[in-house]
Amino acid sequence: MQVQANEVWIEMQKVEEGIVELIARHNIRWLVMGAAADEYYSERLAEIKSRKAFFVCNKAASCCHIWFVCKGHLIYTRGDREDESEIEIAPPLLLTSSASGADQPEHLKSESTHWLRNLDAEEDTSELEEISRRLTPLLIDEEDKAACESYHLVEPNIVDTNKNSKEKGYEETVKRWKEEDNAMEAKCKAKAFESLCTKEMSQRKEMEEALARVRQEIDGMKDERNGFKGQLQMAQDNKLALESQLGDSQCMVEQLEEKLLSAVELLITFKDRRDKLQIEHRDAITKVKWLRTSIKGEAASFCRAEFPVFSFMEINEATHNFDPSWKIGEGRYGSVYKGILRHMHVAIKMLPSYGSKTQLDFQDEVEVLSRVRHPNLVTLIGNCPEYRSLVYEYLRNGCLEDRLACKGNTPPLPWKVRTCIATEICSALIFLHSNIPCLVHGNVKPSNILFDANFVSKLGDLGIVSLIPQNENPANFARIHNDPNGTDVYLDPEYLETGNLTPESDVYSFGIILLQLLTARPLLGIVKDVKTALENDKIDALLDISAGDWPLEQAKELAYLALRCCEKNRLNRPDLWVVHEAMGASFAASASCLISKKLIRTPSHFVCPIFQEVMKDPHIAADGFTYEEEAIRGWLKGGHNTSPMTNLKLEHCNLVPNYALQYAIQQWQLEL
Ligand SMILES: Nc1ncnc2c1ncn2[C@@H]1O[C@H](COP(=O)(O)OP(=O)(O)OP(=O)(O)O)[C@@H](O)[C@H]1O
Numbered sequence: 001m002q003v004q005a006n007e008v009w010i011e012m013q014k015v016e017e018g019i020v021e022l023i024a025r026h027n028i029r030w031l032v033m034g035a036a037a038d039e040y041y042s043e044r045l046a047e048i049k050s051r052k053a054f055f056v057c058n059k060a061a062s063c064c065h066i067w068f069v070c071k072g073h074l075i076y077t078r079g080d081r082e083d084e085s086e087i088e089i090a091p092p093l094l095l096t097s098s099a100s101g102a103d104q105p106e107h108l109k110s111e112s113t114h115w116l117r118n119l120d121a122e123e124d125t126s127e128l129e130e131i132s133r134r135l136t137p138l139l140i141d142e143e144d145k146a147a148c149e150s151y152h153l154v155e156p157n158i159v160d161t162n163k164n165s166k167e168k169g170y171e172e173t174v175k176r177w178k179e180e181d182n183a184m185e186a187k188c189k190a191k192a193f194e195s196l197c198t199k200e201m202s203q204r205k206e207m208e209e210a211l212a213r214v215r216q217e218i219d220g221m222k223d224e225r226n227g228f229k230g231q232l233q234m235a236q237d238n239k240l241a242l243e244s245q246l247g248d249s250q251c252m253v254e255q256l257e258e259k260l261l262s263a264v265e266l267l268i269t270f271k272d273r274r275d276k277l278q279i280e281h282r283d284a285i286t287k288v289k290w291l292r293t294s295i296k297g298e299a300a301s302f303c304r305a306e307f308p309v310f311s312f313m314e315i316n317e318a319t320h321n322f323d324p325s326w327k328i329g330e331g332r333y334g335s336v337y338k339g340i341l342r343h344m345h346v347a348i349k350m351l352p353s354y355g356s357k358t359q360l361d362f363q364d365e366v367e368v369l370s371r372v373r374h375p376n377l378v379t380l381i382g383n384c385p386e387y388r389s390l391v392y393e394y395l396r397n398g399c400l401e402d403r404l405a406c407k408g409n410t411p412p413l414p415w416k417v418r419t420c421i422a423t424e425i426c427s428a429l430i431f432l433h434s435n436i437p438c439l440v441h442g443n444v445k446p447s448n449i450l451f452d453a454n455f456v457s458k459l460g461d462l463g464i465v466s467l468i469p470q471n472e473n474p475a476n477f478a479r480i481h482n483d484p485n486g487t488d489v490y491l492d493p494e495y496l497e498t499g500n501l502t503p504e505s506d507v508y509s510f511g512i513i514l515l516q517l518l519t520a521r522p523l524l525g526i527v528k529d530v531k532t533a534l535e536n537d538k539i540d541a542l543l544d545i546s547a548g549d550w551p552l553e554q555a556k557e558l559a560y561l562a563l564r565c566c567e568k569n570r571l572n573r574p575d576l577w578v579v580h581e582a583m584g585a586s587f588a589a590s591a592s593c594l595i596s597k598k599l600i601r602t603p604s605h606f607v608c609p610i611f612q613e614v615m616k617d618p619h620i621a622a623d624g625f626t627y628e629e630e631a632i633r634g635w636l637k638g639g640h641n642t643s644p645m646t647n648l649k650l651e652h653c654n655l656v657p658n659y660a661l662q663y664a665i666q667q668w669q670l671e672l
Helices: 015-026 051-059 090-098 106-116 125-154 163-295 297-306 312-318 359-371 400-404 415-433 474-481 493-498 503-519 526-535 552-565 576-586 588-600 629-637 659-671
Strands: 030-034 065-070 073-078 327-331 334-341 344-350 380-384 389-393 449-451 457-459 618-620 626-628
Touching: 015 030, 015 051, 030 051, 051 065, 312 334, 312 344, 312 380, 344 380, 359 380, 400 449, 400 503, 415 457, 415 503, 415 552, 415 576, 415 659, 493 503, 503 526, 503 552, 503 576, 526 552, 552 576, 618 629, 618 659, 626 629
Parallel strands: 030 065
Antiparallel strands: 065 073, 327 334, 334 344, 344 389, 380 389, 449 457, 618 626
16 A cells, blocks of 8 residues: 655654644544554454553544554444444445555545644644645545545445445545535634734734834933933033133233233333432432532531541551552452451452542542441441542452352352352342442442351442442443453343443342352353253253252252343342242251351451440441440540550540441341
């Protein structure tokens, strides 16, 4: 028998359970199954022997016809439980004839084969349609006929009285099968549609879920977009606010610029007014002096008597007849000799002729200068009108110019000493500028900064510029403007341009000295060099290393101060008070060195020659020396009429307060 068959696999614990399951799953309507093993076959075998067959017979779906066979013989038939009588008729025919194999009708063969195929309910619609396409014509049209015809062909000789009824029964059976097939087909289709529907439902559900997700994402994006919109709005608001602020600031800048311009104009007006006032002030002083000389002739001669006047002979003697070995040096205004005058070591400066100045004018000016006393100013002791010479205290430690050049193999000045010197000279200049009337030195330079035995620096040559008018000394003027030693580098450029000497001129010179103390560089281009070094933060490369390890920050600060002092425009130069304070703050350490120096040494001219104490109320006696008032009064009351210093007879017993010295002592005491 040739049957086209497919294999169907199912995994169950028992074979019989698998068969029952397959019958149920595929809705199998006809099944041929072994009733017992072949060796159990006998003609009398009429019941199922196999346990599996027995199980299937009991448990299989009731709609399934089962033929239990053994060794090709039908042993038992389990019919359709709904209509057992009909089922039992036809299949035995088929199965009995099937023993011969070829006798079985072809359409039944294919039919059974067809129904044994795996009709999985899960198969897709196309397969189901294909099945129905193939089944429908087979079962309804051709196969019905063929079945009937075959039946007649198979059984041509069965012509008995039951023939018609059997045929009829068979036709009915076939018809019923057909209907059942149709119903089955419809059921399969319904199942397929049902699964399709379920599939579509699930797809729809998935799509709905996806749609919900997308909607959620869109909502999220909408929220984000709204957030961005809000931020954008804020940024735009900020931008507007900033733009309006910018507008306000620009307005403010314009207003400030206008104010600045008017302030500068005002400043220029004030400067002009100040210059005029200064000129008026100077005229007034000259007038006062003239009045003093002409009206108070007596008083003037009295005052002159207070100020030591040395004779020609005395000067000759002191200088050993101007022995060149006693000459200290020579400046623009004459030679300087050292000497001993009235038991004092002195420096005598020989000045050129009086020019347009009368001897009286000269005397007056010198006398005024002699009253200006400060610990850091070289004291003017007296003068010699015959020789037109000035007598100063002698300072044995030379000048700053020589010390910076290490003349005579002297050691280089340490940075602390340099800052001390700067502070001392600064305070001397402050003292001069705050004097009434204001005194301008006009010739501040290292050769005029001298050191006493205790290395206290003192500014010399005070008043020389006013004593010898520059325009009356063409040789000097030419030297100033074409100075081979480069000393004009210390001079204020505005003074060189206009001939106007102001306190700011001293500030400029002081600035140059500061730069020189810091760097010890050649004077030409020193300002530019320091400026460039500061701009490039390279000041350390410019500092004079022979001075030791400069504290870099303080040195930088000092360099900035110095550059401010050297500003071309006078108005931009700082006040020396500011410079002094800044130096004091920066160099606290060196300031303490200054204090310790002062503690060790008390300036000799602060000490009363009688009491040997620092004076509180210094008074000048007729011999020109200053004493503590109490001491000199006691001396005179004691019946003396001679000088305690020179032993010469005093011209009178009047005492004049030395306010300048008193102020200097007070200043010195304040700084201790
Ligand atoms: N009181 C003094 N004690 C010791 N040396 C002095 C004294 N006064 C001046 N000198 C020294 O005498 C020298 C000449 O000084 P002087 O003031 O005449 O000229 P200068 O300072 O070199 O130049 P300028 O004429 O421009 O001032 C200088 O080396 C100076 O240091």
